Amino acid sequence: MALVACGLNANSQITPAGPPLLCCPTPVRDKKDVCEVHIACSHILWKTNAGWQITGYRNLDYSLEEEMAQRWKISMSEMRMAAINDDGAVVLREKGQWRKLFFQRDTAMDSRNLGPSVQQVEDQDRIAESENGKMYSIGVPLPYGGSRISVVEVGKEHCMALTTDGVVLTWGSGIDSKVEEIRTNEQSGNDHKASLEGTGDCRTDPRINKGRAKDVVNVQTSPRLLDFWNEDMAIIDVKGGDRHTLYQLEDGSVWSTGMNKYGQLGLGDTAERNEPCLVPVTGVRTMFAGGWISVFIATDTSGR
Amino acid sequence: MCSLPKPANIDNNRDAEGEILQKLAESTKTEEPVVGKNRAGETTTQATLQERAKRGRESEARGERGLIKRTREEEAHTDEEDEAKPLVLSSSGHASSPTGRRSREENGFKDDEGTTDRTRPGASNSYPSHFTEDMLPVAKFCGISLRRREAAVSANALLDYTWQKLNTGHWQDVPITWRLVFTWGSIAVVHILLADLQLSLSGGANTTQAHFSSAAEIVRACDRGLLMGAPVGDNPLHKVASLFNSHARLSATMADLPAEALPVAQQDKATVHFPLPSGRCPPLDRFLLNYMNKSVPVKLLGIVDHWPALKMWRIPYLRELAGARTVPVEVGARYTDSTWSQTLLTLDEYLTRYVSQPAAGAPTGYLAQHQLLDQIPELRDDLLVPDYCHLGEEEPRLHAWLGPRGTVSPLHHDPDHNILVQVLGYKYIRLYAEDQSPLCIPPRPLLSNTSQAEIEGPQADWPLLQQAQYHDLILAPGESLYIPPRYWHYVRSLSTSFSVSFWWR
Numbered sequence: 001m002a003l004v005a006c007g008l009n010a011n012s013q014i015t016p017a018g019p020p021l022l023c024c025p026t027p028v029r030d031k032k033d034v035c036e037v038h039i040a041c042s043h044i045l046w047k048t049n050a051g052w053q054i055t056g057y058r059n060l061d062y063s064l065e066e067e068m069a070q071r072w073k074i075s076m077s078e079m080r081m082a083a084i085n086d087d088g089a090v091v092l093r094e095k096g097q098w099r100k101l102f103f104q105r106d107t108a109m110d111s112r113n114l115g116p117s118v119q120q121v122e123d124q125d126r127i128a129e130s131e132n133g134k135m136y137s138i139g140v141p142l143p144y145g146g147s148r149i150s151v152v153e154v155g156k157e158h159c160m161a162l163t164t165d166g167v168v169l170t171w172g173s174g175i176d177s178k179v180e181e182i183r184t185n186e187q188s189g190n191d192h193k194a195s196l197e198g199t200g201d202c203r204t205d206p207r208i209n210k211g212r213a214k215d216v217v218n219v220q221t222s223p224r225l226l227d228f229w230n231e232d233m234a235i236i237d238v239k240g241g242d243r244h245t246l247y248q249l250e251d252g253s254v255w256s257t258g259m260n261k262y263g264q265l266g267l268g269d270t271a272e273r274n275e276p277c278l279v280p281v282t283g284v285r286t287m288f289a290g291g292w293i294s295v296f297i298a299t300d301t302s303g304r
Numbered sequence: 305m306c307s308l309p310k311p312a313n314i315d316n317n318r319d320a321e322g323e324i325l326q327k328l329a330e331s332t333k334t335e336e337p338v339v340g341k342n343r344a345g346e347t348t349t350q351a352t353l354q355e356r357a358k359r360g361r362e363s364e365a366r367g368e369r370g371l372i373k374r375t376r377e378e379e380a381h382t383d384e385e386d387e388a389k390p391l392v393l394s395s396s397g398h399a400s401s402p403t404g405r406r407s408r409e410e411n412g413f414k415d416d417e418g419t420t421d422r423t424r425p426g427a428s429n430s431y432p433s434h435f436t437e438d439m440l441p442v443a444k445f446c447g448i449s450l451r452r453r454e455a456a457v458s459a460n461a462l463l464d465y466t467w468q469k470l471n472t473g474h475w476q477d478v479p480i481t482w483r484l485v486f487t488w489g490s491i492a493v494v495h496i497l498l499a500d501l502q503l504s505l506s507g508g509a510n511t512t513q514a515h516f517s518s519a520a521e522i523v524r525a526c527d528r529g530l531l532m533g534a535p536v537g538d539n540p541l542h543k544v545a546s547l548f549n550s551h552a553r554l555s556a557t558m559a560d561l562p563a564e565a566l567p568v569a570q571q572d573k574a575t576v577h578f579p580l581p582s583g584r585c586p587p588l589d590r591f592l593l594n595y596m597n598k599s600v601p602v603k604l605l606g607i608v609d610h611w612p613a614l615k616m617w618r619i620p621y622l623r624e625l626a627g628a629r630t631v632p633v634e635v636g637a638r639y640t641d642s643t644w645s646q647t648l649l650t651l652d653e654y655l656t657r658y659v660s661q662p663a664a665g666a667p668t669g670y671l672a673q674h675q676l677l678d679q680i681p682e683l684r685d686d687l688l689v690p691d692y693c694h695l696g697e698e699e700p701r702l703h704a705w706l707g708p709r710g711t712v713s714p715l716h717h718d719p720d721h722n723i724l725v726q727v728l729g730y731k732y733i734r735l736y737a738e739d740q741s742p743l744c745i746p747p748r749p750l751l752s753n754t755s756q757a758e759i760e761g762p763q764a765d766w767p768l769l770q771q772a773q774y775h776d777l778i779l780a781p782g783e784s785l786y787i788p789p790r791y792w793h794y795v796r797s798l799s800t801s802f803s804v805s806f807w808w809r
Binding site: 008010243261262 | 464
């Protein structure tokens with residue numbers, strides 16, 4: 001396994017004692033068998049076979065990793081970390097301790113905890129999805145009388161969910177406050193889902209800022225189909241940082257676009273890109289993006 | 305905010321001020337006139353340049369201390385502080401970063417582990433040889449110590465993080481603390497840029513053109529901090545921006561437009577059908593009783609006769625004063641159009657592209673409703689707030705409206721009293737009273753104070769509107785208009801125009 005990363009390193013989150021930013025994918029040497037990565041602006045949470053590890057800014061929370069078990073499902077943002085622990089309870093990290101969250105539920109349902117559900121957290125919002133496909137936002141069930149929810153993602157200003165019917169739901173500010181339904185097929189559903197990791201905020205999506213003046217924020221309130229590659233090429237993964245996007249195609253190539261001020265696109269410089277560009281990494285198995293950082297896990301040991 | 309330390313070597317750098325000044329002077333003097341356009345007086349005396357750079361650094365230092373002191377006095381500990389901490393701590397102090405080292409050790413990394421990364425080819429210690437505007441200024445100085453680069457990256461990261469916070473949610477809901485952080489972060493970035501410029505001047509490696517680019521970058525960073533930060537008294541960003549404006553302008557090649565020196569005449573036609581009555585300097589009590597209290601608009605004559613602005617505000621003057629400053633421009637025929645957008649330009653670019661030499665068929669660009677007079681306090685010195693504006697309960701707010709002929713503000717009303725002063729050029733204005741509202745066509749869904757009607761559009765399209773009663777007028781330089789609250793008004797410029805509006809309640 002070869003682990004490479006690029007982007008902001010001012011808090012030594014990628015490599016210790018390295019330059020404050022890395023604009024080429026740089027090997028991360030001291031971690032073995034990393035299988036999962038959560039990235040915030042100032043710190044990174046790595047999951048290895050030996051346990052969890054945090055690099056970067058710690059905010060005086062030094063016992064964090066010891067208190068996290070392997071099987072936990074984690075969701076992390078710059079300010080918050082939440083997890084679903086071994087008991088299936090939702091816990092939130094606050095002031096050096098894990099605090100259990102209690103969600104309201106129908107009296108008709110039983111009183112057990114939510115079970116191993118998908119959970120996402122962002123700075124302002126908390127959301128959880130229960131086994132039977134009900135969604136909860138900060139403890140209040142969200143009304144959607146449709147089919148089961150299979151994926152839910154939380155951004156800084158709005159949330160998206162994908163139902164098993166392939167319907168994408170969005171709600172939040174910037175859109176009319178009701179839950180908006182967008183019909184789409186399963187294929188592109190993947191794109192929508194992955195496009196919301198990170199801020200998920202359409203405003204700062206670099207695709208939208210194509211060709212516009214710098215420093216200008218424009219809003220696109222409904223998903224837009226990208227046609228950069230030809231129709232035969234399938235995109236198997238999309239990851240989003242705060243202001244950049246990574247694409248992984250079925251031929252194994254990895255592309256990046258968006259803000260590049262901290263080298264997060266991995267292209268060897270710090271100029272922003274308005275269109276996806278090929279990243280010089282090979283054999284990438286999985287990739288992660290968050291804040292202003294990109295992380296690639298490759299199988300090939302010669303892949304940079 | 306209490307925990308933010310100030311950069312360690314502020315006081316050390318005070319001596320180096322002398323250096324910056326000398327080097328700036330020398331490098332500009334020895335350069336041939338081909339560089340930029342050496343406007344008269346640009347390379348004047350060492351004294352001028354010394355003065356400027358010195359004042360820049362001084363006000364920087366003063367302002368930083370003042371801002372930190374002020375923010376310490378405010379609310380002690382907030383969540384926002386915690387959020388900003390990681391980036392702030394790592395950007396504190398150019399000379400040492402003990403926190404950085406400590407955090408590394410605590411993470412279990414020994415310092416020698418990192419060395420191999422540093423020497424690896426391809427690791428980002430060498431930067432490409434051509435630079436785009438987007439690159440961090442730190443990239444230009446590869447030889448500088450690592451600490452300085454770290455500080456620059458961290459300061460920029462703090463600004464970017466804060467910028468993202470400011471762009472999340474509604475602007476009005478953004479806590480003032482984040483805007484203060486943005487101001488402080490901008491001051492830190494500008495401080496670092498100034499230090500880099502000083503170093504580059506003493507190094508002698510860069511060309512004068514590169515120094516002008518650095519000056520432009522400094523001005524841009526100041527303007528970002530001013531536009532999005534919190535309004536802070538004694539803000540050093542103002543001083544620095546105005547000090548470096550003239551050097552910054554030299555970084556962009558701008559052809560002189562001689563037509564701009566000519567007086568502005570009314571170019572477009574407009575017919576006045578129901579002239580609004582006018583009054584010359586009405587006494588304050590008459591104004592309050594007859595116009596403000598009765599919601600009656602009036603054209604005011606002679607109330608700004610003593611404004612220096614009437615003589616001084618011409619396009620070349622604005623360029624010299626603020627050509628390199630960043631301003632927000634509204635692009636599009638009207639703000640009700642779907643293609644309407646906002647963009648940021650330097651004043652030089654805006655005046656050339658949208659005012660003096662607009663391309664045929666290009667959309668209109670309007671520098672509208674911007675607090676230009678706060679951003680560039682020298683302009684505010686050219687005018688005096690009319691006494692009538694102090695007849696309310698709150699201090700009046702000033703906005704500048706600068707644009708070419710043909711800018712249109714669609715029919716709308718505002719909640720405050722308004723005196724619109726025409727300084728340069730001519731405007732046609734039509735007014736409908738509040739009781740004419742039912743005839744003014746229902747407002748648009750998202751803009752409840754704006755009508756959909758096209759005032760000067762085809763009459764057949766807007767039959768209801770034709771029944772409404774109105775007054776209209778043409779405002780010439782030196783003339784003003786009082787608009788009561790909630791009074792509908794429509795404005796079209798008939799020439800290059802510069803107006804100032806005073807809103808109060």
